[in-house]
Amino acid sequence: MAEASTAPTLALKIAITLGILADAAIVVLLIAISGFVFGGPEGARGEASAVAGWGISLAVCVLSPLLGLVMWRRGRRDLALAMAWLPPLAILVGAVVAR
Template sequence: MALKLVMGLGLLVDAGIVILLIAISGFVFGGPEGARGEASAVMGWASTLGITLLSPAMGLWMWRRGRRDLALAMVWLPPLAFMLGLSLGL
């Protein structure tokens, strides 16, 4: 029961990070009309969004296969990396 709660909380936090990334995409892309931002910023944003979407999806897949420890690690990887980046000022 507690593992399901931690897993669900991790999925909610991942969804919040995805919403945040989409909300700041206009600043990265230089406006709503396209990817006119700096190439490294656009690539960094795209890879961050991809990892934030794929990591919980793979975590759910591992959960269904019975690898609950690996699933929790995969779901909580993006939020922990986000907090580490904020603490380091990146």
């Protein structure tokens, strides 16, 4: 019986780790395209809505997994998993809707 209870915990740890890695990849992508959003490396000279959208996207990709880890420590593993996978799933939904 003890082995059955540790298997889902390991699977949840792997799932949340993959979600956090996906969030980190999105953050790297957002920073890589920031020059296109801001109109160059000099500063925020891009369109205001594009800069605001980029900033909010970056904040969600950073804060969502961090708050998910807080929920994990408090025992809310279901909520932590959802928070870690929120940004990648939102991008997938956006890509499907945009088509």
